[in-house]
Amino acid sequence: MPEIQGLRKAQKDKNDEFYTSIEDIEKEMRFYRDQFKDKVILCNCDDPYESNFFKYFAMNFNVLGLKKLISTCYAGSPIVTEQLSLFDVKGLVVNKKTEKTPYKIEITEVPDSNGDGAVDLSDVEYLIKNKKNVLTILKGDGDFRSEECIELLKEADIVVTNPPFSLFREYVAQLEKYNKKYLIIGNVNAIAYRDFFKLIKENKVWMGASIHSGDREFRVPESYPLKASGTRIDEHGNKYIRVKGVRWWTNLDYKERHEKLILYKKYNPTDYPRFDNYDAINIDKVTDIPCDYNDMMGVPITFLDKYNPEQFEIIASSQTGCHPDSMVLKKYSDYFGYTQDRKSNGRTGATMGNNPILVKDDKKHVYYENKDGIRVQSTYCRIFIVKIEEGDEGGN
Ligand SMILES: C[S@@+](CC[C@H](N)C(=O)[O-])C[C@H]1O[C@@H](n2cnc3c(N)ncnc32)[C@H](O)[C@@H]1O
Numbered sequence: 001m002p003e004i005q006g007l008r009k010a011q012k013d014k015n016d017e018f019y020t021s022i023e024d025i026e027k028e029m030r031f032y033r034d035q036f037k038d039k040v041i042l043c044n045c046d047d048p049y050e051s052n053f054f055k056y057f058a059m060n061f062n063v064l065g066l067k068k069l070i071s072t073c074y075a076g077s078p079i080v081t082e083q084l085s086l087f088d089v090k091g092l093v094v095n096k097k098t099e100k101t102p103y104k105i106e107i108t109e110v111p112d113s114n115g116d117g118a119v120d121l122s123d124v125e126y127l128i129k130n131k132k133n134v135l136t137i138l139k140g141d142g143d144f145r146s147e148e149c150i151e152l153l154k155e156a157d158i159v160v161t162n163p164p165f166s167l168f169r170e171y172v173a174q175l176e177k178y179n180k181k182y183l184i185i186g187n188v189n190a191i192a193y194r195d196f197f198k199l200i201k202e203n204k205v206w207m208g209a210s211i212h213s214g215d216r217e218f219r220v221p222e223s224y225p226l227k228a229s230g231t232r233i234d235e236h237g238n239k240y241i242r243v244k245g246v247r248w249w250t251n252l253d254y255k256e257r258h259e260k261l262i263l264y265k266k267y268n269p270t271d272y273p274r275f276d277n278y279d280a281i282n283i284d285k286v287t288d289i290p291c292d293y294n295d296m297m298g299v300p301i302t303f304l305d306k307y308n309p310e311q312f313e314i315i316a317s318s319q320t321g322c323h324p325d326s327m328v329l330k331k332y333s334d335y336f337g338y339t340q341d342r343k344s345n346g347r348t349g350a351t352m353g354n355n356p357i358l359v360k361d362d363k364k365h366v367y368y369e370n371k372d373g374i375r376v377q378s379t380y381c382r383i384f385i386v387k388i389e390e391g392d393e394g395g396n
Contacts, residue, residue: 016164018218018243020185022052024211029056031209031254032183035158037065042156044144045163045171047073048105048128048135053161058124061110070152072104075141102142104152105135144171153178158252160184169193172205172249183208183252188245191301192381194321200304201314208248209256212305215242247305261306263291272297276357276376277330278318280384298356298382315384318356327384328354335368335376352378 029036041057048054048071057069105128110119113126128134140146144153144163153159153174162185163171173195175182190196199205215230220239230242265271267290272281280296283289286303296315307314316327332349339345340363349357349368355378361367367375 016166017221017224018162018165018241019050019220020052020162021217021219022056024185024216025052025056027210028183028208028248029060031256032250032252033064035181035252038067039157040068040070040155041066042152042159043069043071043161044149044153044159045074045161046071048103049073051161054105055121057160058107058110059119059121061107062119067108067157068155069107070104070156072138072142072144072149072152073102074143075102102138102140103135104138104142107134145174150174150178153180157181158183169195172196172199176204181252183248183250186247186249188247188301188304190247190249191304191317191383192319197317197319201316203309205249205251206257206307206309207304208250209254211247212302215244216246217242258308258310260308260311261286261289263289265290267293273358273360275379275382276359277328277332277354278356278382278384279327279329280356280382282356282358282379282382284379294387296384296386298379298384301381301383303383303385311388312385313388315386317384318354318382330357332357332368332376335370335374337366337368339366340364349376355379356382 043051043053043057046053048058050073051071054069054071057064057066057071060066061069107124107127110123110127112119113123113130138146139148143149144167157180159175159180159182165187168186168190171184175184176199191200196205217240220226220241222237222239224239224241226233226239226241228241232240234240265288267281271288272283272290272293274281275298278296278298280298281293283297283299286299286306289297289299298318301317303312332352335349337345337347337349337351345366347368349370352368357376357378359374359376361375362377365377367377369375
């Protein structure tokens with residue numbers, strides 16, 4: 001399924017209950033450790049008894065030198081009502097028939113309570129069970145948008161979580177409104193959101209360091225149907241699925257994103273045709289960006305995995321709503337669609353929207369043709385960029 005369609009499906013199905021693995025959190029956190037010292041960390045889509053974000057920060061509280069860790073749990077999350085809790089806490093009502101009681105955990109220290117010389121989850125468990133005011137029941141449902149959760153957000157320095165994908169836009173908007181630092185999991189296709197793309201373009205948010213391809217494994221609730229390939233059930237009966245297009249999104253800086261992409265290809269008009277409806281050349285692979293072309297180029301969205309803001313400027317995206325309309329030079333309502341065996345697909349070129357269009361027929365895919373016999377085909381979403389430096393990276 002094309003990635004944008006996958007995004008729409010995830011939104012429609014509200015597949016929000018994907019639980020992040022501790023390995024993925026550890027791998028990403030390596031790049032920011034020193035930025036967490038003396039900070040208040042909020043995990044606000046994280047049942048503390050379930051979330052590996054809470055576990056990671058609780059276990060590493062002293063190593064990272066955190067000031068405070070706050071984790072809140074949302075009433076709508078089904079997982080705790082069905083699955084194992086990390087700790088068994090008296091007074092925490094878990095009602096299987098209705099929904100769980102939303103609560104928060106606030107930690108300002110994790111002492112070595114059992115005196116075994118190391119701080120681990122058993123010390124966190126001891127703390128939660130024995131120290132007053134560490135666990136408190138929330139007044140509302142734990143929605144990150146609720147007043148009491150916003151108060152916690154205001155207190156936080158850095159927010160780290162995997163928020164519900166169906167609320168990703170609202171979630172990021174709230175973080176931006178309160179001017180927070182954040183490290184969150186989302187999908188590469190979030191660039192299709194106009195407001196989010198604007199943040200990327202303005203270099204206010206970027207991809208994290210550790211995930212740039214492939215898929216990632218997430219635990220899902222017991223009720224989740226395992227239909228797709230790549231799913232598994234572990235020896236405890238926990239279900240897992242693999243999700244494509246996962247990325248960390250952050251406004252915490254890290255060294256690697258300032259590394260230059262080495263460009264070695266030379267521009268020529270045959271390999272880099274111009275779009276028919278954008279004033280830019282087409283580039284199919286990020287590694288094909290020519291070292292000697294200094295005008296606008298349309299690159300695949302995977303460019304963001306390599307994006308160095310000192311090397312390139314992002315101008316726009318072809319995703320509808322992500323660019324000024326004036327960028328689109330041409331519409332195709334007078335073109336008609338055909339399959340390769342010359343059967344009408346019943347559509348006009350208007351259905352291609354603002355996709356970047358090339359004058360071509362690759363003899364494999366649907367094409368659109370006008371009355372003069374000109375054939376055009378649409379490419380995938382493109383990000384339009386220009387090089388910042390004079391292009392001599394190839395050493396010419
Ligand atoms: C993608 S899951 C990730 C859970 C956890 N952060 C992790 O990574 O393991 C998103 C979580 O947000 C919760 N959630 C959904 N809507 C929410 C809301 N409005 N406010 C707070 N949390 C919400 C879901 O119940 C779910 O547990």
